[in-house]
Amino acid sequence: MADRPDAPQSDARAELAVEIVGLHKWYGDFHVLRDINLAVARGERIVICGPSGGGKSTLLRCINRLEDWQRGRIVVDGIELTDDPKHIVAVRRDVGMVFQHFNLFPHLTVLENCTLAPIWVRHMPKKDAEELAMSYLARVKIPEQAQKYPARLSGGQQQRVAIARALCMSPNIMLFDEPTSALDPEMVKEVLDTMVELASDGITMLVVSHEMGFARQVADRIIFMDDGQIVEINEPKSFFANPQHERTRLFLQQVLR
């Protein structure tokens, strides 16, 4: 279905992985995103932080069109996101997403979770899809759990399955929406380690997170969002050492205490 000749193809030569221009979004009367402009280069790793309710997750979810917006435009991998379902599906095939609450499919085994999209979206033969899934499960270090159902796994393991599931679609861009916020403290590290390993691969990453240690370690740029706006963008060193805005400074005092 998505392989029709007139379906838009992602343009790997496009210089920008994500381009957001003049984005505005309202929930009813509430102006949740205000004039967002952002260009993410291919292979760039970006961490978005800021107080809750600041629009971080909403912005991330606009990039694969889980959220609608009212004004502005978003271009992902050379495909402009319009109302055209073909464009939306094309972008989603190309962008992997990891959710705060994992959102694994509880009625499918770990392996089936990973092979569902390759089989039904990429039309891959079942055997190839399973091989691919096993290789990614091995990469997130849980190949032995492949035949289990998600409910039998710990939170950290579930989140790693979710990462493997997204990677099975061979995305160019990965979105992480607070991937460690729902985890018990001792499981945060195993997920962050997986993400660090992924970052060294050169995949484009946008991560909404409060894990400042992770941001310092892997981010090329850190974005601070508050009140629906991008308040500050900077590289990690300057961001932590020398925040430009009062609000950033206050936030960092809170989280780094």
Place this chain on the structure above:
Amino acid sequence: MAAMTEKSYLRTAPAEHLPPPLEQAGLLRWARENLFSSPGNIVLTLVCIFFIGWTVPPLLRFFVFDAVWSGSDREACLASPQLPEPGACWAFVRVWYSYFIYGFYPIVERWRVDIFFAALAVGIGWLAWLSAPRRDIGAVYFFIVLPILSYVLLSGAPLLGLAVVPTAQWGGILVTIVVATVGIVVSLPLGILLALGRRSDIPVVKFFAVTFIEFVRGVPLITVLFMASVMLPLFVPERLSPDKLLRALVGVALFASAYMAEVVRGGLTAVPRGQYEAAQALGLPHWRMMAFVIMPQALRVTLPNIVNIFISLFKDTTLVFIVGIFDFLRTIEAARADPHWATPVTSVTGYAFAALFYFICCYGMSRYARGVETRLARAHLR
């Protein structure tokens, strides 16, 4: 004070892993825990024992010990010196049972009905046995081969040398099974489509689904059947108007679909938003997302309700008698009026037989659904 607290509450060595306290196995313990655990329970237990003692022996006496099992007419079931208080007249059921099964279906053609029953049993067994081989072929057989085969067998096909049997001659368990099976098999997919329609973003689809569901739900089944059989001929010329049984079938199936739609919709709302989002984020197009991610979860939580509708549909088939179709219950009604068998216990026996048949079918469905539920629950925790 503080020192004392530390001494008494902090442990100095790790606690050992101990086996759970030994079960004092035995009937006595079970009875004490389950039947006599509190004054209220003791009273309830005694009341139940009394009730069982009060009802079960007379029922057993009537239906088993004093029942008449053979005989050729009413004389056998009347009070006699040997049997001053005769019980159920099973002889009546034995004489009439082929009428209960086939109605007025011509006797020489009844082997066709038997083949239909066998073919249906194979289909149900194939699909109901969850680890049966090649269930995909089973589904093709059940949903495509079986309906065609049944139609040819039951209605007849002069080309194949099968005499035509008009549906007016069908009756008994045959009609009950046909109506119930068609109702069940049609209502589930149609109900799913209606539920999806009701949640659709397309206004026309949504409007149609809502109108249909609310209209059908707002009308008693009897009315639907009446409209199908009495009003339809007023608008359609007699020559073109469909068969009476077919009209009743459509009425029952549509009626059940409307209820099924609401049950399935309930299941759909129980699937968390995150499941939709995860499926969308993977790029699954709408229908595949529904088929592989949302529907399996929705149907799973709603399985008890679906079976509930199947059971009530099975019993509602008795209402088709109102448009002159001889279902199982109607054949018993007709038979119990037979003057050859006019005894004080004939009616009771006939109705008891009907109750037994409906109970076995409905309880069977219920047990099977329970089995599937536990199996699904276990599988998800493997």
